[in-house]
Amino acid sequence: MITIPTLTTERLTLRAPALSDFDTLTAFYASDRSKFVGGPMTAELTWRQLATEIGHWQLRGFGRWIVDETASGRTIGMVGLWCPEGFPEPEVGWDLFEGSEGKGYATEAGAAARAYAYGEVGLTTLISLVKPANTPSARVCARLGAWHDSDFTHERWGALQVWRHPAPEDLAEGGMEAYA
Template identity: 35%
Template structure:
């Protein structure tokens, strides 16, 4: 399957490449990045995660992209669409390296991922699953029109995951 490359004003969402492994592994090893996502990953676990991202495209027809800055070509994170078991909804998910925080990149990649979800995938009722204590991600979702739809308890999580649903087009 050919994974498309998308652009925003300042970013490129592109397929992962082997030369992303070092930057991706460093991001996934950073406790500040992973505090709302999951366990910190060593290099081997990060490599498996990257492989899962690529496999998601082949199994579902959509998945996460690597994010790079258009101006510098620097790897700044991952974003895209996922539908992991046991969830049944298409989800917009992202992670950014700390140097990319506070620049509006999250809003940019979520908005572009939503457009792809609606226009290409044909998804409706796209969601974001956000830990209740992740105020920054909640702000991003709400600024893009998402509405809180309830909590989902996930085994192993100390706090509930809040489900935010984005508006459908039209």
């Protein structure tokens, strides 16, 4: 059984998903805010999504974290690494809950997840898959130094943009701060 690490940034704590997150996730996935990440969905489907998030860690050795604002303890989203069957390569992605956008949280947590992917997991490349209409997510990609590399059609989610992140050696040359 894999142990999911806890990561911290200046303002955020990235921690393992747990059953105690079910109500928060259910509210998010029931909202229109989840439209770019498979929602809206019912509580039953949210349960399956939570189990998938936890299981991804076991199957791949990496996954997504629940993100808490450290100072308040408020859960603000889910960020991390994702590579289910059917994805072209490992992704770093972010889902922010209502009221958490516009504060730089996705960029901050995305940079921490990417550093973990390159430093701890040993990945050498990462992408972010973005629905063409999801301009806020594309802006986060750009702030992280990623660029629109190509397009990809997913069997369930349709047309997606592939945003390519700088490789570990490119980040080492320019430093993480150059892309955050």
